[in-house]
Amino acid sequence: MSDPAESFLARHQFLIYRLFSLSGLVPVGAFLVVHLLTNASILAGPGTFQSRVDLIHSIGERVLPIVEWAFIFLPMLFHATVGFVIIANGLPNVGSYPYVGNVRYTLQRATGMIAFVFIIGHVIHLHWMGKPLGGGQFDPHAASSSAAVAIQPALASALYAIGVLCAVFHFANGLWTLGITWGLWTSPAAMRRANAVSIVVGVALAAAGLGSLAGLQGLRGQKLDDARAIEANMHEDREARERLLHGGDRATSAVRPAVGAPVADSRGG
């Protein structure tokens, strides 16, 4: 107990745990919702998904990493770190007390850990930061096609399905416990109502997540070529707009390869 780090944690345990709880909702949970709903737009066609991705990237390639770190990665790392401390201090006993609440308590911890590992893998696999490790396969200029190619292998899609479902359970169940933690719902009846809402949220998000995986699975053969064509067109449109806006100084930027050719490994536009 004389360890200063430990006594700092001890003195601010309430604040840290409450920030932990809050961070699960905003920004981490909110990001999960936006992310899954954005992904689900693939079901409306590669063009729709591409325009959603473009919208996100329109905040600028220099600003985006700052936003990502400030509102996604760092809060997530904070949530995960405190989460691991909490898990280490608990003693699950679902074997002796197999009540629903206790099963959910245990699953909340298990899904949190699985989601954490999944997210690390997912970032390496698709986010450009993973490129040095042989990942970073998502190309924001070819959103659907690059994601489809990356996720279509059976093992990848199975792991994504598991990861997404764990993250969704963790969020939806966490929503319910967050309300108890902060005292939003206090009576058993209110807890039941809140539980119903959490289940609806969870099922909707799971549908969005699995739906987008299914949408990517469907992008094969001719459909994949069509997606690439759409993406290339949209990319050219964007480039043309850029040139108009910025005069000739952008004219040297990379030109998209022809339809059907392998997607270039470029992110800067």
Added chain:
Amino acid sequence: MIKAVETNGHASNAEHDGGHVARRVRVRILRQDVAGGESYWERFEVPHEPNMNVISVLQKVAAQAKSQDGRAVAPVAWDCSCLEEVCGSCTMLINGRTRMACSALVDKLLDESEEIELRPMSKFPVVRDLVVDRRRLFRSLERVQAWVPVDDSYDHGPGPRISPREQEDAYPLSTCISCGCCLEACPQFTKIEVVRRDGESEADFVKRRKAAFDAGFVGAHAISQSMLFNAHPTGGMIAGERLETLTGQGGIQVCGNAQNCVAVCPKSIPLTRSIARAGRAATVWAIKKLFDR
């Protein structure tokens, strides 16, 4: 449903009376001779009687002081007092689940399994056999000042009125028997056993133990008692002090919402409602403190 002992080769200890096999109750008890010592299993068999509970089995076990295989053994030690589920002293793990031994009926237990398994509570240090040291449970009640603070001999006049609605709300919480079932089943409440060091004075040891208890989770019972006394017009005069404890180390934030506590409480106290209310009060208290600084 009562099960007779199977008449296999060595079931010779089944007594015959009046031509039919007398029923026997078999128990397996996790024993421990001294605090901090090794624990070991020992089996006992006692004659069955109608309407037996686990305490009456233990009384017979102590009276015969003989294990199932006929060895003379030290009588098993356990705690009990009221025998009607109000004193809270007879908590133990019966067939793996925390509950009151005095209200655990043998016939029902034998429906679940052929043999009854008894273990001491796992979240408190064992003193001997089924007797545990539940000091921390009471220390938690001290931490949250689970009382109405009128400690003088002056006449303060009649106390404030409490509406029937408030009484109805408070009554269930006041039925807590300090049995510790809620703590035993809580995955967030883990055992704290402080052992006296060589050469450590009694005073130093007590101080160290208290500090260890005060760093640990207060537990569902204490959270619920805080809500009981905070809702009381006179008890609520120190509501802030209780919330200070509940937002301190080992406070309400440690609860992981497993809701085992409410499931095992022998008094069916709405513990999760108390916990959520304490969560709300803690939220308000923390925000108020932030702005009142």
